[in-house]
Amino acid sequence: MHTTHCRRFALALLALALPLSRAAAQLPAQPQSPALTAGERAVARAVDAHNAQALALLERIVNINSGTLNFAGVRQVGDVLRAQLDSLGFATRWVDGAAFRRAGHLVAEHPGPGPRLLLIGHLDTVFEPSSPFQRFERLDDSTARGPGIIDMKGGDVIIIYALRALKDAGLLDRMNVVVVYNGDEEDSGEPLAEARRALMDAARGAAAAVGFEDGPGDPKLAVIARRGAESWTLRTTGTPAHSSQIFTPAVGAGAVYEAARVLDEFYRRLAGEQYLTFNPGLALGGTAAEADTAGTSGTASGKRNVVAERMVVTGDLRTISPEQLARARRTMREIVARHRPRTSAEIAFDAGYPPMAPTAGNRRLLAMYDRASRELGFGPVAPVDPSRAGAADIAFVAALVPMKLDGVGLSGRDDHTEKETADLRMLPVLTKRAAVLLHRLSAQAATAPTP
Numbered sequence: 001m002h003t004t005h006c007r008r009f010a011l012a013l014l015a016l017a018l019p020l021s022r023a024a025a026q027l028p029a030q031p032q033s034p035a036l037t038a039g040e041r042a043v044a045r046a047v048d049a050h051n052a053q054a055l056a057l058l059e060r061i062v063n064i065n066s067g068t069l070n071f072a073g074v075r076q077v078g079d080v081l082r083a084q085l086d087s088l089g090f091a092t093r094w095v096d097g098a099a100f101r102r103a104g105h106l107v108a109e110h111p112g113p114g115p116r117l118l119l120i121g122h123l124d125t126v127f128e129p130s131s132p133f134q135r136f137e138r139l140d141d142s143t144a145r146g147p148g149i150i151d152m153k154g155g156d157v158i159i160i161y162a163l164r165a166l167k168d169a170g171l172l173d174r175m176n177v178v179v180v181y182n183g184d185e186e187d188s189g190e191p192l193a194e195a196r197r198a199l200m201d202a203a204r205g206a207a208a209a210v211g212f213e214d215g216p217g218d219p220k221l222a223v224i225a226r227r228g229a230e231s232w233t234l235r236t237t238g239t240p241a242h243s244s245q246i247f248t249p250a251v252g253a254g255a256v257y258e259a260a261r262v263l264d265e266f267y268r269r270l271a272g273e274q275y276l277t278f279n280p281g282l283a284l285g286g287t288a289a290e291a292d293t294a295g296t297s298g299t300a301s302g303k304r305n306v307v308a309e310r311m312v313v314t315g316d317l318r319t320i321s322p323e324q325l326a327r328a329r330r331t332m333r334e335i336v337a338r339h340r341p342r343t344s345a346e347i348a349f350d351a352g353y354p355p356m357a358p359t360a361g362n363r364r365l366l367a368m369y370d371r372a373s374r375e376l377g378f379g380p381v382a383p384v385d386p387s388r389a390g391a392a393d394i395a396f397v398a399a400l401v402p403m404k405l406d407g408v409g410l411s412g413r414d415d416h417t418e419k420e421t422a423d424l425r426m427l428p429v430l431t432k433r434a435a436v437l438l439h440r441l442s443a444q445a446a447t448a449p450t451p
């Protein structure tokens with residue numbers, strides 16, 4: 001998941017308290033249900049038959065550094081996955097990232113008569129070549145540590161081996177699948193619209209999108225809603241004068257009191273609404289105040305006896321749906337538009353990750369995944385609390401695709417840290433779940449009446 005939007009599950013904290021062995025032990029070892037078709041049983045067998053190869057592929061790509069800004073490394077991971085998809089009969093292409101100052105993306109298409117299914121991965125990690133964390137390391141039979149092993153090279157491998165199992169079982173031929181591996185998920189290129197164009201183009205006409213980001217550390221959960229995250233900058237001005245004249249009609253309240261009014265009204269009007277948060281993270285005020293373009297640092301100067309002329313505040317805004325986002329922005333603009341005497345204020349919103357609301361379509365897709373999991377003998381799958389799910393690339397297709405599911409990549413813990421660890425026992429489990437889901441999505445819509 002994406003770095004700057006604090007994407008990762010706060011739930012990872014809970015997972016810390018839960019040893020990996022417990023997470024896996026929660027999966028009941030039940031027999032496969034007779035509801036599985038012969039083809040689906042063949043898919044499950046094919047996943048097991050290829051598991052050693054899947055693990056080898058995971059080790060191989062984890063050992064290629066692909067920090068977002070290591071363009072050669074990102075391309076190299078893309079080349080490895082591209083060869084895999086070529087061998088599965090996909091038409092593959094590399095989308096160059098020069099236009100958004102990143103390595104680029106890998107896009108692979110398998111046309112077929114079935115409904116279009118979009119599978120989403122990413123090639124990059126947060127660990128640049130300067131990081132000491134570079135290698136895949138086997139800790140024991142069931143766990144391995146490595147940069148990006150769950151975020152999200154494990155999910156990337158699940159995509160490949162779910163498709164391979166479907167091909168082995170003779171079920172891929174009629175499927176209509178597009179795979180997008182972005183090269184800049186952890187540190188998106190700019191402009192963002194350019195950087196996500198390939199993903200959004202691939203999403204058009206898709207019936208379902210599945211993201212293979214690492215889940216919440218518990219294979220009994222998956223993601224059907226993610227809060228969007230964008231940023232805002234509030235700027236206020238006041239009338240500079242000797243402090244002894246503050247509050248007089250000619251001087252008014254000054255820029256700092258105006259910014260304080262705005263922030264206090266944000267808090268009083270909007271705090272506490274479910275799934276809505278907004279955090280002022282940096283505030284600078286005085287006679288002169290300016291934040292840098294990233295909004296993460298800046299300079300300010302002023303004197304105790306001079307009424308403040310400028311204040312700048314940068315913050316974020318997280319919402320669960322486009323409606324909540326629109327409402328929050330409207331309220332914030334209304335608050336900003338009123339002023340204390342002799343001051344002005346303006347707010348600018350900078351679009352970031354859009355929200356992915358928990359739609360009925362997403363619930364339907366989770367229900368299919370849950371049923372596939374239970375019938376494979378792996379127990380039920382429930383939705384993650386959206387307040388715990390961070391931003392990820394699937395949100396960019398939220399408005400384009402009726403059914404979305406994410407967080408069904410490889411389980412483990414501590415992503416974005418040097419303790420990033422995968423539960424390797426979950427690799428075949430999650431690959432089977434994904435493959436059966438994709439097969440059923442194809443088969444189901446193929447038999448549905450055409451509108």
Ligand SMILES: [Zn+2]
Pocket residue numbers: 001002122151152185213214
């Ligand atoms: Zn990720």
